Amino acid sequence: MTGVREAALARRSCSKVTDAAPDPAELLDLVTAAGRVADHSSLRPWRLIEMRGEDRAILGRALNKADGKKGVSSKAMRAPLVIAIVAAYRKSKVPRWEQEAVASGVAHLL
Template identity: 45%
Template sequence: MTPVRATTDLAGLLRTRRSPRRMLDGAPDDAELERLLALAMNVPDHGRLRPWRMLVLRGTARDDLGAALAEASGDPRQAAKALRAPLLVAVVLRPSQHPKVPEWEQLATAVAVTTAFGLLLHDQGWGSVWRTGPHLEAAPVRAALRLADGERLLGFLYTGRPAPDEGGPRPQYDAAPHLSVLAPAAARPLPVGGTDR
């Protein structure tokens, strides 16, 4: 069942975006994911390298991930973490060597597309939470996801239908401490005689 669409206003999307603590059954199908991801790909991407990929986990694929998390942690209770949402989207960075695009820029693109993807899911009424954890680089997790050498797991978008009690007003944030203006440097006065040493 497709949830009620939230809003198409970007400011409204940002004001109402949440990381739901509880997800109910229901998730976007592959066709909807592909459509939204195609829109998210409009984020800045120096060189159009597309240095990322998304890996969709549904059903028993989540069980396989849960088993890998349990093995990596040595704690069987960790397996349940993969079942907190009906759909998980693994975010994978796949950087390439490029003379003009350092890896940090490629990481920035992967983060930007994931953020845009999450906002687009929210616009369609779905909830999503970007989760990481201490075992992203663990061998059992990498093996379960069949990651290639050089690929780096950045976390999972836990996706589903948010519980109806999720949400509520966000605080009004104060941006002033995080925004400053660089004033032009004061001109250094020349010494007597007009020479600058």
Template identity: 60%
Template sequence: MADHSALDAVLRRRSHSSVTADAPTHEELLPLVAAAATVADHSALRPWRLIELRGAARERLGAAFVEASGLEGKDAEKLAAKPLRASLLIAVVARTVPSFKVPAWEQEAVASGVAHTLSLLLDDAGWGVMWRTGGHTRAAAVHRMHGLGDDEHLLGWLYVGGRIPDKEKPRKPIDAEPLISVLD
């Protein structure tokens, strides 16, 4: 990882809609997942898990997309190919843990925090990442394909691969003033 501040890493992060076939190994992911697991987590419930999809698992996901959509022909082929855009997909799963102190929305926020932190860590390690979501995250066929339990649902997938330098674009500065207010 580069020698810079967290602020630098956050400001430098971009979504990479196109990536090369390179991807981090399972072993390379482990320290990044361990770091992402340090997000604020009321009662340390760990209301999330991650699923790596590589190779044929991505093809099965594409088939589940098609099953969920009911599309046929060329439209089905195009939809089935979407998970093949990166050689590594990381499914982000939120799971609700029974708790009288931590409501379900807060547990989902933790899972979202893990996903975002992991995307920052992957970006900082030099990988291209894009968090993809959509209606298929709640489809029964996609749920089955991932082997999710009744207390689990998908928040989306991190598509991970090598960066394509020609596609790097500078981010427009964000004016924070209208995004924060002060109570007196």
């Protein structure tokens, strides 16, 4: 438990983005760990969309289009890797809010 406590206390948000990003194998390892969040009925009600390279430009155009603008939003291009976490609700006794909380937990842990 000491390692978990120390990791939580050492955690800091960093607003400066660099060109460093996990490679696909490293990302898979991180997603495997993040997928261990509490998940009632093991529904895994989340999906990840990994965007690198030109995929980020597609997202950037969609963001600008949603705002009634043309071109590519710079927000999508700031980092070499953008991950969208999507709540994928399942028909279940588990309420939607709880499934959304699981997806949020995966996003936070990742």
